[in-house]
Amino acid sequence: MAVKDPVRIEQLHWTDYDARIREHQPPIFLPVGALEQHGPHLPMNCDELIPREISEEVARRVGGLVAPSLSYGYKSQPRTGGGNHFSGTTSLSAEALTASVRDIIAELARHGARRVVVMDGHCENTMFIIEGIDLALSQLSRDGVTDMKVLRIGYYEFTSKETEEIVWPDGFPSWPLEHAGVMETSVMLHLRPDLVDMSKIPTDVPARFPPYDVYPVSFENLPNLPRSGALSSAKLATAEKGKLMFDEYVAGIVDAVSSEFL
Numbered sequence: 727m728a729v730k731d732p733v734r735i736e737q738l739h740w741t742d743y744d745a746r747i748r749e750h751q752p753p754i755f756l757p758v759g760a761l762e763q764h765g766p767h768l769p770m771n772c773d774e775l776i777p778r779e780i781s782e783e784v785a786r787r788v789g790g791l792v793a794p795s796l797s798y799g800y801k802s803q804p805r806t807g808g809g810n811h812f813s814g815t816t817s818l819s820a821e822a823l824t825a826s827v828r829d830i831i832a833e834l835a836r837h838g839a840r841r842v843v844v845m846d847g848h849c850e851n852t853m854f855i856i857e858g859i860d861l862a863l864s865q866l867s868r869d870g871v872t873d874m875k876v877l878r879i880g881y882y883e884f885t886s887k888e889t890e891e892i893v894w895p896d897g898f899p900s901w902p903l904e905h906a907g908v909m910e911t912s913v914m915l916h917l918r919p920d921l922v923d924m925s926k927i928p929t930d931v932p933a934r935f936p937p938y939d940v941y942p943v944s945f946e947n948l949p950n951l952p953r954s955g956a957l958s959s960a961k962l963a964t965a966e967k968g969k970l971m972f973d974e975y976v977a978g979i980v981d982a983v984s985s986e987f988l
């Protein structure tokens with residue numbers, strides 16, 4: 727039988743949640759992901775699963791709580807996620823994502839929460855999350871709430887130079903090209919090896935793009951976009967590298983949240 731997880735808001739009784747907010751002012755984590763193809767070897771929820779697992783581990787260590795994730799994100803772009811034309815990739819408009827982030831932060835504030843961490847797992851989301859945070863804070867300050875503080879974290883920005891050299895001994899490609907690459911595949915091998923099929927790692931990589939965007943997005947307009955959907959090779963991925971990165975992200979984010987909030 728599954729065990730109740732005391733950091734997950736949706737598993738709490740509202741009275742316990744209410745008491746924790748009022749008595750301890752816990753940081754509340756909101757993972758924001760995507761339902762997006764991640765090559766033929768990874769599941770489509772990587773961008774939701776990884777920031778949620780990181781949020782849960784950080785929340786356990788800092789006395790925080792984790793809200794249910796936003797499981798859909800902004801439209802996949804070719805140079806960062808393959809593009810929105812792949813089957814399975816299911817995206818929100820900018821308006822829908824921005825409004826969802828804004829509304830959830832405003833609701834948390836209504837409960838009395840004043841410390842929120844938006845944990846982003848999908849780089850196309852960034853500006854729309856920022857817009858949602860900005861709109862929520864403007865609305866709250868008009869309503870007289872001026873002590874809300876929000877952090878926006880892209881967990882992969884906590885990768886140290888030393889880890890980068892261990893994980894990519896031949897040189898780090900770039901975060902956009904890492905879509906379904908070594909980092910995400912390694913972290914998934916650490917967290918959920920049952921969802922990874924290493925026998926399907928694509929060979930049609932790395933992607934090569936011109937230094938500009940072309941619309942409409944299609945394979946015809948992007949002849950060097952890998953048909954597999956992965957943008958670089960995950961051949962060097964291992965569960966050990968995944969554990970190294972996961973632990974580094976958790977430790978770095980525990981420090982950041984502690985110094986900002988505790």
Ligand SMILES: [Zn+2]
Nearest residue numbers: 772773906910
């Ligand atoms: Zn991803």
